[in-house]
Amino acid sequence: MKFLLQRLTFYVFTAWAALTINFFIPRLIPGDPVTSLINKFQGQMSTDAINSLYVLFGLDKNASLWSQYVDYWGQVFRGDLGLSFTFFPTPVAEILRQSLPWTIALVGITTFASFMIGTSLGVLAGWRRGSIMDGLLPVTTFLSSIPYFWLGLLAITLLAGPDSFFPSSGGYEPGLVPSWNAEFIGSAVQHSLLPAVTILISSVSGWILTMRNMMVTVASEDYITVAHAKGLPERRVMVSYAARNALLPNVSGFALSLGFIVGGTLLVEIVFSYPGIGYNLFQAVGSKDYPLMQGVFLVITLSVLVANLLADVAYLLLDPRTRKEG
């Protein structure tokens, strides 16, 4: 418990540091969001409107940096991340609220599936070393070396098209209204198939390789020989003795990759114009939408932190040696 509290304190500190950096970066960048917004409206704004925009973005020139900082924290706690320029005047929080579920559903499910499939195949490949399973290795090495965007573009070129079952872009049929009915969900699944499969293909091989290597390492441990000598069923030795121990490094890798679900999907969402958070970031960068960028970075930072915390907890549960007290 003490260990957990220590970790928690550490994460709270890291979150504070990340948010503070997030506060300063836009203020250090030459030019400010309001100027770029004014440029967007091409001089059709009054001085009063401009001043109130500065206040609105928390960039009031009359307020001190400290009071801006305090206001910023107040906003963060209220979930107020400012207004987006690209989708002016929609609040950033609202945009994130709409796009986050898409990213989490698509990449979350595929990351999980990829981890499960890759780890299971890796266990088999490592356990039956020298069997046909070894043929898997060159294939996986090849797949893991393909750049993701190329795979995505290839998939679109070959499989998607006006007459194809696979749509080439978007998260759902343009005419539909997002809701929990069969038609919409069906359309969403249909749209997610191609990006999901490409993510799976490019990420599964990493899991296979690491898991196989760990299995090979663990298989030569003394306790595996003992487990065989004990006459335990082969399956039990493989799962409960070898895979159970080989899994440990992979679990922390998995938790970390959960953190990158949000941030690491930029390419997928750009290639497939998928309405997720990565696509938001792409749009934000294109139109110098600082508040939106800040919001996306905030979400990425927090998700990485939460994933790390999960990794710590998972490790604590899986490896008794890391528990400090009996």
Next chain:
Amino acid sequence: MKTPVLEIKNFHVDYGLGEEAVQAVRDVTLTLHRGEVLGLAGESGSGKSTLAYGVTRLLPPPGVISGGSVVYHPPSGDAYDVMTLTDAELRKFRWAETSIVFQGAMNSLNPVHKVSTQMLDVIKAHEPQLSPQARIARAQEMLKLVGISADRMDAYPHQLSGGMRQRVMIGMALVLEPQVVIMDEPTTALDVVMQRQILAQLVELRERLGFSVLFITHDLSLLVEFSDRIAIMYGGRIVEEARSADLYKDSLHPYSEGLLKSFPALRGERRELSGIPGSPPDLRGMPSGCSFHPRCPQAFDRCSSEIPLLEIPSARNDPNRSVACWLPGRTA
């Protein structure tokens, strides 16, 4: 009358296949009798651990059993050859009939499972009809026998000391009350005090449970004290086999003699320590004839050309001992 429980006959183990194969164990014939402690001693690389792994068919690749048989005599029923068992039969045989305590006391327990999990799964695998309570009771009883209190069942291996871990391993090896326990340098990683305690306990347990022990070590002084008979291995072959007392007082093979002179005896009169000159043979290029002849102080012409066979020494009319040496009065 002594009855055999495990008969190793003309046993060969190679590492690798074909021309490149290294012969680690050659033509070993050894009989373990019911209730006895048979010591197997030799330098590193003499093939003693390979023999233990081979007998239980646990050899990791590229180890290959290239010949011989291991006949097991169950307390009731017909004897059978372990080498011809199917995978399923072999699994049943392991631990229930022959259990092993391995060299690496520290790494023999899986670090992520509790002691109880690792003791109970072996009982469950071999005696599935036993209720969970009965399994726990059995495991606790066995731990108590080796001097581990029952509340340590829920400990993880890293919470136990080295000596405790080895006791747990011994307890685990006895939990199914096997006929044969193979111990491969079970106390090498422990300090001398712990070593004696554990061995004394082992001897006591053997009297109570009646199993036989094949005790493998390079520490001949330990064997002289604890075992009934000793077999000396050199270059993959047994070179001498005798009752412990006979071997200690009257060793016939120059190698046994050298081994005995390599360390101080625990009891008995003082004697000169000398050691054996040279180093163990390279298994890839064994010397011709008796493999010990390049290091043997008493070697003569015949030693480098002909391999001596293990036979009852002609000078001692004792069927309980055998030696493989060309010196006068030994192999005929």
